Amino acid sequence: MINHTVAQLMHGLSEKQFSSEELTRAFLDRIEALNGSLNSFITVDPDSAINAARKADEQRASGTARALTGVPVAHKDIFCTAGMKTSCGSRMLDNFVPPYDATLIQRFHEQGCVLLGKTNMDEFAMGSSNENSFYGPALNPWNTQCVPGGSSGGSAAAVAAGMAPAATGTDTGGSIRQPAAFCGITGLKPTYGRVSRLGMVAFASSLDQAGPMARTAEDCALLLNVMAGHDPGDSTSATESVPDYTAALEGSLEGLRIGLPSQYFGSGLDAQTGQCIEEALKVLEQRGAILKEVSLPHSDLTIPTYYIVAPAEASTNLSRFDGVRYGYRCENPVDLHDLYTRTREEGFGDEVKRRILVGTYALSAGYYDAYYRKAQQARRLIRQDFLDCFENVDIIAGPTTPGPAFALGAKSDDPVSMYLEDVYTLAVNLAGLPGMSVPAGLVDGKPVGLQLIGQHFGESTLLNVAHQFQLATDWHLQQPQLNLGEIS
Numbered sequence: 001m002i003n004h005t006v007a008q009l010m011h012g013l014s015e016k017q018f019s020s021e022e023l024t025r026a027f028l029d030r031i032e033a034l035n036g037s038l039n040s041f042i043t044v045d046p047d048s049a050i051n052a053a054r055k056a057d058e059q060r061a062s063g064t065a066r067a068l069t070g071v072p073v074a075h076k077d078i079f080c081t082a083g084m085k086t087s088c089g090s091r092m093l094d095n096f097v098p099p100y101d102a103t104l105i106q107r108f109h110e111q112g113c114v115l116l117g118k119t120n121m122d123e124f125a126m127g128s129s130n131e132n133s134f135y136g137p138a139l140n141p142w143n144t145q146c147v148p149g150g151s152s153g154g155s156a157a158a159v160a161a162g163m164a165p166a167a168t169g170t171d172t173g174g175s176i177r178q179p180a181a182f183c184g185i186t187g188l189k190p191t192y193g194r195v196s197r198l199g200m201v202a203f204a205s206s207l208d209q210a211g212p213m214a215r216t217a218e219d220c221a222l223l224l225n226v227m228a229g230h231d232p233g234d235s236t237s238a239t240e241s242v243p244d245y246t247a248a249l250e251g252s253l254e255g256l257r258i259g260l261p262s263q264y265f266g267s268g269l270d271a272q273t274g275q276c277i278e279e280a281l282k283v284l285e286q287r288g289a290i291l292k293e294v295s296l297p298h299s300d301l302t303i304p305t306y307y308i309v310a311p312a313e314a315s316t317n318l319s320r321f322d323g324v325r326y327g328y329r330c331e332n333p334v335d336l337h338d339l340y341t342r343t344r345e346e347g348f349g350d351e352v353k354r355r356i357l358v359g360t361y362a363l364s365a366g367y368y369d370a371y372y373r374k375a376q377q378a379r380r381l382i383r384q385d386f387l388d389c390f391e392n393v394d395i396i397a398g399p400t401t402p403g404p405a406f407a408l409g410a411k412s413d414d415p416v417s418m419y420l421e422d423v424y425t426l427a428v429n430l431a432g433l434p435g436m437s438v439p440a441g442l443v444d445g446k447p448v449g450l451q452l453i454g455q456h457f458g459e460s461t462l463l464n465v466a467h468q469f470q471l472a473t474d475w476h477l478q479q480p481q482l483n484l485g486e487i488s
């Protein structure tokens with residue numbers, strides 16, 4: 001059961017091949033066996049998972065089940081879960097038990113899904129390797145010397161290692177797509193506003209977006225059906241109607257125009273990874289797609305723009321962690337100033353502090369125009385590049401990352417080389433577009449991902465392209481050979 005897709009589990013549950021309780025126990029056993037080594041989960045509550053599974057089985061028995069009732073799902077520890085710790089990977093929230101569920105969590109509950117646990121992540125979703133977690137790094141199941149990617153590294157590793165059939169993640173600059181690529185799974189970052197952000201701990205509010213991570217595009221479609229939709233509690237959530245994302249998976253690729261940005265195939269791309277992407281594109285071409293070279297002329301501005309906008313928003317969002325309202329509080333503060341400074345000094349890790357410093361500087365009165373306003377102008381140009389491309393092509397494709405997963409520690413002392421990991425993913429967030437990563441090959445035994453970028457609210461097209469690709473390839477079916485002796 002642990003190797004099944006969500007679609008297969010859904011079928012097995014409705015055909016009564018197994019109960020949700022049996023299924024949930026199988027995943028909990030797998031978590032028990034592997035989590036000590038892989039560190040994918042921060043919190044697991046087996047009793048509440050079993051209770052939820054029993055309730056799902058009752059719903060199945062009484063005919064009140066919905067499509068995914070009884071399917072276990074893991075959630076990134078950035079989503080508030082009533083009664084269950086939500087740490088966001090930070091010491092600051094290590095003691096935080098939310099009084100309410102995020103809208104996304106509520107939607108999964110209403111669907112009757114079983115919450116398997118909360119997954120490891122970079123602190124406040126800042127990172128590309130999961131090494132910035134207060135709870136220690138999660139490891140990549142394909143090669144435990146390597147990172148699983150970040151910031152949704154725990155979710156990606158959990159799915160890749162069969163500890164969960166599917167998981168949620170969030171993507172501010174690549175945090176669903178990059179770990180999906182590194183762990184050989186499928187991940188979708190929806191259009192900004194497609195999924196509610198209510199109850200999702202804020203990093204950079206104009207960029208953050210939640211999305212599904214699973215083995216297949218079909219599973220991502222099933223999960224997005226649960227997640228997507230307007231939320232009156234989130235003023236930035238989109239009011240556009242939500243299609244049935246699985247209904248779109250039947251379409252042919254005949255005549256579909258795929259744009260290949262010249263900037264995404266340049267010198268920064270690892271040669272073998274580039275080879276995998278070329279092969280993947282040939283597969284799409286064989287299925288009728290037309291490949292066209294396109295240009296995103298402002299690509300060079302992406303990293304500097306993101307690393308002004310995201311830290312600026314982070315510095316304001318994280319001002320709420322002051323030791324007064326909730327979360328960590330330092331011991332015996334002598335006065336209010338001491339309370340603020342020591343709480344933040346002790347509660348935040350290095351990368352978070354770095355972002356707060358950069359963001360506060362960029363927003364300060366004397367530098368606002370030089371940095372923040374400039375970055376907003378550059379953001380506009382980056383977005384316009386995509387809109388111009390979409391005059392001539394239906395989707396854009398390229399690599400998700402410059403190469404496969406790197407070794408633990410290889411980049412952790414060099415923030416800029418870490419930031420370069422996101423060179424192909426950041427622009428999608430700056431432009432508010434949907435993006436996917438689809439398994440597209442192995443380099444040195446490690447997965448690499450094909451990135452597909454769609455038009456605003458074009459998730460159905462992306463999912464269909466990914467699905468057609470997965471009908472023709474088996475990269476998404478490959479699984480890491482976990483040598484339990486070696487990693488325990």
Ligand code: GLN
Nearest residue numbers: 125126127172173174175
């Ligand atoms: N790696 C990027 C960063 O560190 C993106 C993170 C994310 O998407 N949450 O900001």
